[in-house]
Amino acid sequence: MAPVLRFAPSPTGLIHIGNARTALLNALVARREGGIFVLRFDDTDAERSRTEYAEQTEADLAWLGIRPNLVVRQSERMELYAEASERLKAAGRLYSCYETAEELDRRRRIQLARGQPPIYDRAALSLTDEDRRALEEQGRRPHWRFRLEPRVAGWEDRVRGPSHVDCASLSDPVLVREDGTYLYTLPSVVDDIALGITDVVRGEDHVTNTGVQIQLFEALGARPPAFGHHNLLTTMSGEGLSKRSGALSLRQLAEDGYEPLAVAALAVLVGSSEAVRPVADLDELASLVDLAHISRGPAKFDESELDALNARFVHAMPYETARPRLEDLHIGGGEEFWNAVRANLSRFGDALRWWGIVEGPVSPQIEDPALIAAALRLLPPEPWDATTWKSWTDAVRAETGLKGRALFLPLRLALTGLDHGPELAALLPLIGPERAKARLAGEVA
Template sequence: MTTRTRFAPSPTGFIHLGNIRSALYPWAFARSTGGAFILRVEDTDVERSTQASVDVILEGMEWLGLDYDEGPFYQMQRMERYKAVLAELQAAGHVYPCYMSVAELDALRERQMAAKEKPRYDGTWRPAPGKTLPAIPAGVEPVLRFMNPQDGSVAWDDKVKGRIEISNAELDDLVIARPDGTPTYNFCVVVDDIDMGMTHVIRGDDHINNTPRQINIFRALGAEPPVYAHLPTVLNEQGEKMSKRNGAKPVTAYRDEGYLPDAMVNYLARLGWSHGDDEIFSREQFLQWFDLDHLGRSAAQFDEAKLRWVNAQHLKAMADESLAALVAEQLLKRGVSADDRLARICGLFKDRCDTTVALADWAERFFVENVQASPEEHAQHIVPAIYPALDTLAGKLADADWSKSSIAAAIKETLAAHGLKMPQLAMPVRVLVMGTAHTPSVDAVIELLDRKLFLTRLEKR
């Protein structure tokens, strides 16, 4: 059997890291088993669904490299199919019209809650042998309800939660079509999963309550339910469920903030799955190792400091040329154009950066006219006593071979001529030419600067 998984987001808000993890695992399972991964957009909530939210889903998946084999399919474009299946279910006696008004449902729930009972539809309009149904009220369009089995139970072996069994007596008759005939979420999902041949449904555990209802609809349609794996919630740093309401950012914000897609995949994979004690791994290793048996049962908590650390490890390991291409994009957003020095600049500074934005902050100093140190650093290091040594260094480097070895030799000669130690000269030079006293080796930094720009900055005291 070929594995077929899916990601089925609802475009009612911008997709965040907690959501995209529910795409990562089914994608990884499909890729690791040689199966197919399908993207399905569940956009039946017409009032809240937006194209902007769809765009973030597509952009986020593209950025993370979560490629899909089929789709995107949109539920609103499949309405005729849903209505045809509804008609089949109704003809087979699995569906019935219910004329209970919203006011009557509210009053029923209030009575049940007052009696400390579980609020639920009481089956008033459910047909049964020998039962007389109420008179159909004039001018009322009914909803369609699924006739849930009243005996037995629904059970499945969840790949995360283990064995789950729920009595059918706990389930009321689900509304599967609204008064205007529009099918509801739980029904559409089942039809889609059957039509698209889903073998495994890997999704958040907020869907567990839907699962027994969906399994009963599968069986009414003569289909075998897929294997389920319900993932624990991702919590934010305050321990609340990650959501837009609780400050979660769109996944594309991390792209703009300079995170690497492979680092994000690495970090997200560890939010609910593990391979021994491995913290840092490549995408290829992840796909080689991934299975459903090592999904965690406990809620995972997002930690931005840990994400930055993971990103820093991937950034350090990345080839300088590849990194330069990403940093060039960040620079272009600032209106700064780089040249062929950029890869070497990235190689020099990447060990002290955790995002491509931070790396671009360093790189930018090599391609703009002016840099500005803080008043405190400037006052501490740029003092009149050092001016003669700066003038000597400038003179030696005005015509010297522009190489690291020649620059190092000029610095050494200047130190000797003025009786200085390296920090006494290097710190002021760094402040003047880079805007900070804290940089890698000063000769390596100077070599990557344009000579004319270096000399101009050295004169501005």
């Protein structure tokens, strides 16, 4: 059976590279195995969810090359959750509670002071109908907890191997708030059932949730999917990534000029047994995904590693791939220009700077007037090609006796205004005789 996987972000902020790790792992497994990838927006929190964040998430995934087979929004599926909650109430697995947050906090503090685990004591189960009526007459409205069976929930985790959660050590989770809105757990399980999700691949911060959700799947008469909990991306200092901070958001990485495949490769391969390296496309990246080879330790995101990986992508980019992007930036010079400059680019947009060096205006730096005067006099006639630089510098060397850095650096400074850059053998024909003469004469050109 073809697998069905999903990425389920809450549209409450910009997704970051850590979220991309989860999205890509799911999308690439589905891609490799001929399955279905679902984008599900967990937008039941009406106060914090924003349409613009959902739209940006879809745009960010498209930038990475991910296009879901199906997009659903939990805000449009409330009837399913209401029907499921009524089934759970009828089965005695969802029960009403009336404690306030202050009362629950006080009980937890008492439990801790007595050396007891701070889990809910199920006091609400002893309430009579008369007790409930009296509480509601006081203006209280119930929240609803899922009654866990006191047993171990086990599963074969696709990342972590044999895993289990002792549900006897957990509080019965609240599934429905006092205002009738749903917390994450119930809609997530109901949708996984309704959408036929076969595999749930998510961050390791959800491991404890899995014990609860396995019982909830079973209470609703469904077989739980396979679970896999991958390590999380952190900053180099070990801090978690957050949508609220906006740090390392995909939108910002795109605006900063990173290649989407570089971002995808780092997000997927870091913290695994596979070396972080360039890939030709998402199909190649999908072939490298092995959930069982993901490390158990945190995966640290190093922006300098992304810079280096991005540069490797650009350096290896063939002209046919670069051509339409160069045209969009109004960069000329064709394949000769691209081959001349690509090894000097960290990001594709840096090509604009080198095209500016070719076209000008450039302010030449004349450090050795005598050398530059000889070089100007010995400029070879047209046409210029890849051999022009050597024949020219050979002639200048023969006349001046200068060689190496003493010869080449003053010429570079005069021709480009910079002390570094692409090989001048490739750049000189693009600069051309007229601009070269003007710059060697000290003119801005």
